[in-house]
Amino acid sequence: MTPRSEGDARPVQWWAPDRRGWWIAVLFMIGSALFAVGSFGPTAAVLGAMAAPVFFAGSIFFTSAAYLQWYEVTNEGDDIEGHGRTARLIGQRAHSIGWWAASVQLVGTLWFNLTTFSGLLDLSTRQDELLIWVPDALGSLAFLLASGLALLEVSDGMVGWRPHTLEARIGVANMIGSIAFGVSAIASFVLPSTGELLNAWATNAFTFIGAAMFFIGAAMLIPDLPPESDAEASV
Numbered sequence: 001m002t003p004r005s006e007g008d009a010r011p012v013q014w015w016a017p018d019r020r021g022w023w024i025a026v027l028f029m030i031g032s033a034l035f036a037v038g039s040f041g042p043t044a045a046v047l048g049a050m051a052a053p054v055f056f057a058g059s060i061f062f063t064s065a066a067y068l069q070w071y072e073v074t075n076e077g078d079d080i081e082g083h084g085r086t087a088r089l090i091g092q093r094a095h096s097i098g099w100w101a102a103s104v105q106l107v108g109t110l111w112f113n114l115t116t117f118s119g120l121l122d123l124s125t126r127q128d129e130l131l132i133w134v135p136d137a138l139g140s141l142a143f144l145l146a147s148g149l150a151l152l153e154v155s156d157g158m159v160g161w162r163p164h165t166l167e168a169r170i171g172v173a174n175m176i177g178s179i180a181f182g183v184s185a186i187a188s189f190v191l192p193s194t195g196e197l198l199n200a201w202a203t204n205a206f207t208f209i210g211a212a213m214f215f216i217g218a219a220m221l222i223p224d225l226p227p228e229s230d231a232e233a234s235v
Contacts, residue, residue, distance in 0.1 A: 014222060020068055021225045027065035028218035034058030035211035039204045056116040058211075063109040065218075070102040101149035108142025111135040125195040133190055140185040143178040151175060170220045177213030180206045 016022040037043045038054040047054060073096065118131035154167040187202035197203055 013225065016222075016225065019225065020072060022222060024065050024068045024072070025218050025221035025225075027061050027068070028221070029215055031058045031061030031065065032211045032215035032218060034061065036208055036215065039207035039211065041204065044204060052116070052119040056113075056120060059109065059112040059116040063106070063113055066102070066106040066109045070099075070106045073099045073102045097149055097153040101146045101153060104142050104149065105146035108139045108146060111139030111142060115139060125190055125192060128190045128195075129192075133185070133188055136188055137185045140178070140181040144175075144182055147171065147175040147178040166220060166223060170217045173213050173217035173220065177210040177217065180210030180213060184210060 013019075013022070034054050035058040038047065038051040038058065044051050112135070115132050115135040118127075118135070121127075121131075123131060151168075151171040154165070154171050184203050184206035187197065187199040187206065189198040190196070191198060
């Protein structure tokens with residue numbers, strides 16, 4: 001998705017359901033909000049066992065947004081568009097850092113689908129470790145790698161780092177969110193001796209922090225939408 005040029009003073013289109021980039025942002029925001037609600041102390045206490053389906057629903061929104069983003073970067077560029085070709089539902093652009101970032105992120109959301117779905121089941125301690133903790137850790141690692149690749153793309157290398165740009169701020173927000181999710185995954189390790197989490201408080205706290213940062217990063221995607229004349233195809 002080509003961002004707005006720096007200094008673009010045109011008003012932000014907060015309601016633009018005809019644009020794929022808007023849906024990517026909104027779906028990520030909804031998914032992040034659900035993870036935040038499920039992990040925030042007061043709301044988690046009210047939800048109780050219902051927090052598990054809230055997390056699973058959030059992971060589905062994450063995957064939907066991640067696929068749309070992956071689809072977008074797979075089909076962007078002059079070598080794909082403008083030559084009578086049909087947009088591809090799957091494909092690869094191995095020379096693009098953005099494509100790799102979107103691909104790794106999509107895989108990470110699939111791991112989160114597995115871990116949150118497994119949270120709906122009545123599992124043994126061993127099954128908790130294999131079906132909840134392991135995919136949670138892998139999903140968090142994938143998000144961390146994807147965020148690093150995204151920062152590398154927008155910075156154009158360390159020499160070209162531009163922290164004042166909106167793209168860089170989005171990348172930083174997502175990196176902080178990924179780090180928080182990683183800390184949450186570590187704290188979620190199930191102790192074999194007790195069957196309890198290593199640190200349940202840290203699990204919820206860092207999940208909430210990560211979700212909040214992902215929400216902020218997704219919300220900033222909307223001001224980063226290109227002008228209408230340069231917009232991507234509708235969903």
